[in-house]
Amino acid sequence: MIESVLKQLDTNRDQRIERLCEYLRMESVGTDSAYDDQTRAAAKWAANQLADCGLAVDIVQTDGHPVVLAKTTDAPADAPRILFYGHYDVQPADPVELWTTPPFEPTVRETDSGAPAIFARGASDDKGQVMCFIEALRAWHDVAGKLPVNVTVMIEGEEESGSRNLDAFIDGHLDQLGADIAVVSDTSMWDDGDPAITYALRGLLYFDVKLHGPGRDLHSGVYGGTIANPANEMVKVLGQLFDANHHITIPGFYDDVATPGSDELEQWKTLGFDDSAWANSVGATDVYGEAGFDSLQRRWSRPSCDVNGLYGGYMSEGAKTVIPTFVGAKVSFRLAPNQDPAKTAASFVKWLEDRTPAACRWEITDWGQAMPVMVSTDSPHLDAARRAMTVGCGKEPVLVREGATIPVVGTFKQKLGLDTLLMGFGKNDDAIHSPNEKFELACFDMGCRSHAALLAEL
Amino acid sequence: MIESVLKQLDTNRDQRIERLCEYLRMESVGTDSAYDDQTRAAAKWAANQLADCGLAVDIVQTDGHPVVLAKTTDAPADAPRILFYGHYDVQPADPVELWTTPPFEPTVRETDSGAPAIFARGASDDKGQVMCFIEALRAWHDVAGKLPVNVTVMIEGEEESGSRNLDAFIDGHLDQLGADIAVVSDTSMWDDGDPAITYALRGLLYFDVKLHGPGRDLHSGVYGGTIANPANEMVKVLGQLFDANHHITIPGFYDDVATPGSDELEQWKTLGFDDSAWANSVGATDVYGEAGFDSLQRRWSRPSCDVNGLYGGYMSEGAKTVIPTFVGAKVSFRLAPNQDPAKTAASFVKWLEDRTPAACRWEITDWGQAMPVMVSTDSPHLDAARRAMTVGCGKEPVLVREGATIPVVGTFKQKLGLDTLLMGFGKNDDAIHSPNEKFELACFDMGCRSHAALLAEL
Numbered sequence: 037m038i039e040s041v042l043k044q045l046d047t048n049r050d051q052r053i054e055r056l057c058e059y060l061r062m063e064s065v066g067t068d069s070a071y072d073d074q075t076r077a078a079a080k081w082a083a084n085q086l087a088d089c090g091l092a093v094d095i096v097q098t099d100g101h102p103v104v105l106a107k108t109t110d111a112p113a114d115a116p117r118i119l120f121y122g123h124y125d126v127q128p129a130d131p132v133e134l135w136t137t138p139p140f141e142p143t144v145r146e147t148d149s150g151a152p153a154i155f156a157r158g159a160s161d162d163k164g165q166v167m168c169f170i171e172a173l174r175a176w177h178d179v180a181g182k183l184p185v186n187v188t189v190m191i192e193g194e195e196e197s198g199s200r201n202l203d204a205f206i207d208g209h210l211d212q213l214g215a216d217i218a219v220v221s222d223t224s225m226w227d228d229g230d231p232a233i234t235y236a237l238r239g240l241l242y243f244d245v246k247l248h249g250p251g252r253d254l255h256s257g258v259y260g261g262t263i264a265n266p267a268n269e270m271v272k273v274l275g276q277l278f279d280a281n282h283h284i285t286i287p288g289f290y291d292d293v294a295t296p297g298s299d300e301l302e303q304w305k306t307l308g309f310d311d312s313a314w315a316n317s318v319g320a321t322d323v324y325g326e327a328g329f330d331s332l333q334r335r336w337s338r339p340s341c342d343v344n345g346l347y348g349g350y351m352s353e354g355a356k357t358v359i360p361t362f363v364g365a366k367v368s369f370r371l372a373p374n375q376d377p378a379k380t381a382a383s384f385v386k387w388l389e390d391r392t393p394a395a396c397r398w399e400i401t402d403w404g405q406a407m408p409v410m411v412s413t414d415s416p417h418l419d420a421a422r423r424a425m426t427v428g429c430g431k432e433p434v435l436v437r438e439g440a441t442i443p444v445v446g447t448f449k450q451k452l453g454l455d456t457l458l459m460g461f462g463k464n465d466d467a468i469h470s471p472n473e474k475f476e477l478a479c480f481d482m483g484c485r486s487h488a489a490l491l492a493e494l
Numbered sequence: 495m496i497e498s499v500l501k502q503l504d505t506n507r508d509q510r511i512e513r514l515c516e517y518l519r520m521e522s523v524g525t526d527s528a529y530d531d532q533t534r535a536a537a538k539w540a541a542n543q544l545a546d547c548g549l550a551v552d553i554v555q556t557d558g559h560p561v562v563l564a565k566t567t568d569a570p571a572d573a574p575r576i577l578f579y580g581h582y583d584v585q586p587a588d589p590v591e592l593w594t595t596p597p598f599e600p601t602v603r604e605t606d607s608g609a610p611a612i613f614a615r616g617a618s619d620d621k622g623q624v625m626c627f628i629e630a631l632r633a634w635h636d637v638a639g640k641l642p643v644n645v646t647v648m649i650e651g652e653e654e655s656g657s658r659n660l661d662a663f664i665d666g667h668l669d670q671l672g673a674d675i676a677v678v679s680d681t682s683m684w685d686d687g688d689p690a691i692t693y694a695l696r697g698l699l700y701f702d703v704k705l706h707g708p709g710r711d712l713h714s715g716v717y718g719g720t721i722a723n724p725a726n727e728m729v730k731v732l733g734q735l736f737d738a739n740h741h742i743t744i745p746g747f748y749d750d751v752a753t754p755g756s757d758e759l760e761q762w763k764t765l766g767f768d769d770s771a772w773a774n775s776v777g778a779t780d781v782y783g784e785a786g787f788d789s790l791q792r793r794w795s796r797p798s799c800d801v802n803g804l805y806g807g808y809m810s811e812g813a814k815t816v817i818p819t820f821v822g823a824k825v826s827f828r829l830a831p832n833q834d835p836a837k838t839a840a841s842f843v844k845w846l847e848d849r850t851p852a853a854c855r856w857e858i859t860d861w862g863q864a865m866p867v868m869v870s871t872d873s874p875h876l877d878a879a880r881r882a883m884t885v886g887c888g889k890e891p892v893l894v895r896e897g898a899t900i901p902v903v904g905t906f907k908q909k910l911g912l913d914t915l916l917m918g919f920g921k922n923d924d925a926i927h928s929p930n931e932k933f934e935l936a937c938f939d940m941g942c943r944s945h946a947a948l949l950a951e952l
Binding site: 240257260271277322323324335338339341345355358360364365366438 | 713735899
């Protein structure tokens, strides 16, 4: 049966591409209310596609953009159930003038390296990846009349604005979201070519840390040296966050970090990670990081801390001699598997409070916590995904981790007890969130075929 | 003769106030080219006043706003010459909506504490203080027919924009600016009431320090821990500028700092400086500063370093997980008398370069250096000023220093070899550079009388 389904996908390639282009023409910029009509239209369009695949579909209102929720009703009762997650909203297209072709007029043309690709906002993030799954469902439906497993599809419209209403939605639909495994297509292939299954993600803590000093900006000549300057104090405190070996100095910070096994570390070595290429690709002169670990460990299995922004006092051209009334820093942590976000957040806040400078006070805002995630690499679900990707891509996938965070994966684990298969078909140079976003047609084909095979393998 | 001159000032009080109001109606916002006509008109008006005092006046063009240059021609040849400095430009009046009466409609009314004052932009900084001197010249001219000493007056129009063209002007007019002593009225009385002569100022260094890392902003999940983050590195480096005792850690930084004599420190103690009042007046919970020194020493005789601003990366509401391509800091130093600006600037730049973080580079912009200034307190000129202020204010002035910087005073010393008498009649609460700027009529009277007496005493 799977052979017929794959043939159906190949035969209908032009139609698949045309449907993706139709989806990409919808300007579903969820973060901008000027696009509310088109964002809503994209939800409805995705719902219609899922109905065409034989699923019962509901568009569920939330306090923000609605969630498209679709379920099979005709699969065998004893078959497993897959929960698929994606989003129909896209990033803003600014700066529009940097696009070669207009962001909402999808165009098929070759990339610089000669690969045919669809260029449009959302092509890779996340409409293209969502359509891989939908086209797989459609092919099964068209060829077999029904799906071989139970499927639940949840497509939200607020991923690009922090999924503000998703937790509440999940809490309110726990009974409808039960499944055996979740599937999220929001990751990349390895090294721009090899299919990859991602089995671990880092978690996230994000803080806005303001330090308040005098009641107003002061003249630094009149007051300098006599009144605490929160900018001086901020750099003194945050400068203590790191030691000379680039370790994070918060007591107990590394206590719960899971150490990769020696087999795992050996497997990473076979991936042939190239430090110079990594640094050069982002215009850095060299890699950098925690002493005692290589770059893949630093990316994947070690926590990190980044000051994401500094602000306050005089920030423009030239000179203004001011002692600022406050300054602020954005400080975030990537958490390694087994670190607890709430515990780590509390220890950072305590660390700051223990260092409160004289005559100053902190204003600390917690902008979100997300769990790190690690999926067992010898589960039957992952084995099925591996076989499916081998069929779909013509090549066995490599197992990789990812340094970034996909909060919904942690949420699925916490609220639904679900592990997630991270099967991604994007490439690192897809320019998601940037001008000239693209999704290569070969990736689209591999994604559709792999998802179709996954339904059979599970 | 001085008695008649003082009487003339008293008799013509209403006319003096009206002339100051006329001056204040001119919207000479020198930093804004929309006000160029009015700024030029203010220069012409000041020139006319000086001509009325019997001086030969020239309005000298520069690359910016012109300098009013006036000289006596009829004083005794063997009399000393005073160089008087002031400025006719004023700060912008924004935010205009916070003014009780319009900024360019000078209004005489009582302050909150019941003192009659003129409220207008420039009332204290610097038109009111300049008019003290001009009215003294006028009274001498009207009563005696000529001035008892030689006078050179230089009034610039770019003080509020950093006196960009003043050095070049002075270099081009060295032969016309020779004098025995300079007089600058741009300081305040002590403790809001006692007349004061300021005999020392701190100098200034101001830097914009940028640290560049990767070639573009990076996703901190994907790259965090593997690529140098200039925001992390900036706080690590700048955090080392200060030790736990709030000393500046640059090697040799304090080597040249002049230590006040024990007599001087004793005199400061008699001023009754109140730490709590100082902190409370600016909404700080306490004073603060270098261990081993009291607040007046920290303000007046110790150098200080302030981070005046921090900027870079994500600076808005909420969260964005970015490794910034660069961050910047505004870093300034107040220099104690006898510190050398160029030498200290070089040692700071070297200190930064010695700490250049791996895979990062500095971009350091020097936004200006100004000399610290110290005038001997037992010179005949200062004695004359002290007697003049005692006559003019009815009370002997206290000797004070100032923590802020008046660059022109260092320039007079460097280029003309001139010491400066700093006789200021402003009050700390005059709200210069802020809405509802004012100059108290009692201060205006004391200033006119003191300057008149100074001409006699010199």
